[in-house]
Amino acid sequence: MSFISRWIEFYDFARGVQHFRYVTENKAMVYLGQPYTYANIKRSGLTESGDLTRNVLDLSVPIDLPLLDLYRGTAPMQDLDMTLMRQRKSDGVVETRWVGIIGSVEWSTNKAIIHGLPPMASLKGLGLKRNWQKGCPLTTYGSGLGECNVDRETMRVNATIISTAGLTATAAAWGTKPDGWFDGGWIEWSVAGIVERRPIVSHVGTVLTLLRPALVPDGTVVATYPGDDHTLATCDTKFNNAINYGGDPFLTEKNPMGSDPIY
Structure with a gap:
């Protein structure tokens, strides 16, 4: 001015x-x-x-x-x-x-x-919140009636950063889980009261590939949350949460409104 x-x-x-x-x-x-x-x-x-x-x-x-x-x-x-x-x-x-x-x-x-x-x-655009589909449309760790309701803190893995380089980060704790366990999840840490997050693209051994670089000093403890491929098998075996699965794995692949005379 x-x-x-x-x-x-x-x-x-x-x-x-x-x-x-x-x-x-x-x-x-x-x-x-x-x-x-x-x-x-x-x-x-x-x-x-x-x-x-x-x-x-x-x-x-x-x-x-x-x-x-x-x-x-x-x-x-x-x-x-x-x-x-x-x-x-x-x-x-x-x-x-x-x-x-x-x-x-x-x-x-x-x-x-x-x-x-x-x-x-x-703001997100208006539209249907749920679709009738095989895969689960629910947000992982979302809470409330009809939501995922997995407690993310029960899935958290605390890891001490050994090193970071570009889009990769390394920590020994990640090696205790099978490859792909953290795919689609995220890491988070706090700096002066501000929570920083980085989405995880892939997980192999002790190394995570992130969507964006994480300028995390070596020795920082980060919380790591696993991702979800939204299948019933993963919901059951990984999260023990099949009761809240939001998809329909038995949905027929044949369109009943199509031209097939079988219907």
Whole structure:
């Protein structure tokens, strides 16, 4: 914002208990009891529309902004909430002007563009929750009436990281399970109260291949949760949960509504 602007703008980027707070005024300030650091942030215009593609907010920020450290190399798995508040200089009136999430970060030589998306953009589309199918459509470890209801803590394997390299991570504890045991699962660990997660693509011996790199220091203990191929056999033998299986393994493969005269 210009120094002749009638407003002071405050930006709060939050992920759990972690906050990055910046103010456009050329000095550090305290707002609602929280400290805000000056940052040279320039934003796009604000638009209110029923078209979600127009309700975006783009921020041009310095390349060395500490917030961007979360996006160097690989973006965090969790969304970062993004809130724009502003205070009128003349009378101190405060308003929340825009709320959303960080969708992506675009890099250039001396600046970065943070692309903000409205909250509705992250919502899943409406539709049928369950299909009539052989495989189980339930979310593994989901809880509630009609859900999977496997207690994930009973399946957790704690593992001490020996090393990481690119998309792979190594820990001795993973070798105690048969190959493929953790396929489709994830690892998670905590850094300063923030839970980080990485999906598991494949598991062979003591090595996991992850969907994204995990910058986990050697010696870190991570919780590892096995995945599920959503078949009745796996539900029964791996999770001892056949009673909650959500699919129909005996579903006929012949379409009764087709042209076959047998029906």
